[in-house]
Amino acid sequence: MWRRSRALGTGVLLAxxxxxxxLASPWAAGLRRTNFRGRTVTLAAGPALAAGAAVGGALGAPSRPAGAAALVAGLSCGAVGLYDDVVGARPEQKTAKGFAGHLAALRQGRVTSGIVKIAGVGAAGLAAAALLAADPTVRAHPGRRRPYRRAGRRQARSGPVAGTLDVLLGAGVIAGTANLVNLLDLRPGRALKAGLLLGAPLLPGPTGGLAAGPVGAAAALLPADLDERVMLGDSGANALGALLGVALAARTGPVGRAGALAVIAALTAASEKVSFTQVIQNTRGLRELDALGRRHS
Structure with missing residues (x-):
């Protein structure tokens, strides 16, 4: 309990x-953007969330390897997201849209900021998943909420193929969640609300401190986001999603990770065909939740 409380408080205060x-830094002016309603907002919330959520999650982690996984995922995804936020705003970068657009540019010999972000998020997810796999105390026995300390021996008996598959599944969950939260960052407060809803069920149990850091940071920045004074951008949304992915991967085995990855992949594929914003606007309950707390003028 104290570990979760410390992580939550750190996330709130540090964010x-x-x-x-x-906002007080010399490069704050370069983070100003115009939002969907034409208001001038700042992307400063992105690196602020990445820092608060990553450090908070690391302090709440049940072990050093798990804490390192939180730092790697949160700070790395925040950094490459910030790179995409800044460099991606340049005119020559705006021609590539979506994953397919960035791949097409790469085939033409152009390395876009989006490709750098995709590669960076994937590498961070892989590194974080490998750190989790190296720590048997963070793995949970199916159906229980206490650390399963013999997981390392079980994995060793299952062979390197199963261990590699588990790491790849974990990396997919971490990187996929980072991308999914980023896809929701289209209206004030939406990504942060999604992060809070996803993070709350991850708080119980021995790995709950990993989720407490990002939950605290998201809660701290939500009022300013809803008031359209700040926005997360790729930096904050990717970092928030990646850290929640770490918390999710830390409490699940291969079957749970595979199930989570299937859901993430399905939602990501759906986003290519339908507009999440349109679905939310057309669905009672989701529409009210999405608008809750947001300024109307």
Whole structure:
């Protein structure tokens, strides 16, 4: 309990302090953007969330390898997301849209900021999943909420193929969740609300501290996001999703990870065909939740 409380408090306090620090920095002017309603907002919330959520998650982790996984996932995804936020705003970068557009540009010999982000998020997910796999105390026995300390011996008996598959599934969950939260960052507060809803069920149990850091940071920045003073951008949305992916991967085995990855993949594929914003607007309950707390003028 104390570990979760420490992580939650750190996420809240550090995200707020980091936001003030970014706003006071010399490069704050370069983070100003125009949102969907034509208002001038700042992307400063992105690096602020990445810092607060990653450090909070690391402090709440049940072990050093799990804490390292949180730092790697949160800070790396936040950094490459910030790179895409800044470099991707340049005119020559705007021609590539979506995953297919970035791949097409790569085939033409152009390395876009989006490709850098995709590669960086994937590498961070793989590194974080490998750190989790190296720590038997973070793996949960199916159906229980306490660490399963013999998981390392079980994995050793299952062979390197099963261990590699587990790492790849974990990497897919971490990177996929990072991308999925980013897909929701189209309206004020939407990605943060999704992060809170996803993070809350991950708080119980020995790995709950990993989720407490990002939950605290998201809660701290939500009022400013809803008021359209800040926005997460790729930096904050990718970091939030990646850290929640770490928390999810840490409490599930191969079957759970495979199931989570299937859901993430299905939602990601659906986003290529339908507009999440349109679905939310046409669905009672989702529409009210999405608009809750948001300014109307």
């Amino acid at each position: 707020g302090a980091a936001l003030r620090g970014v």
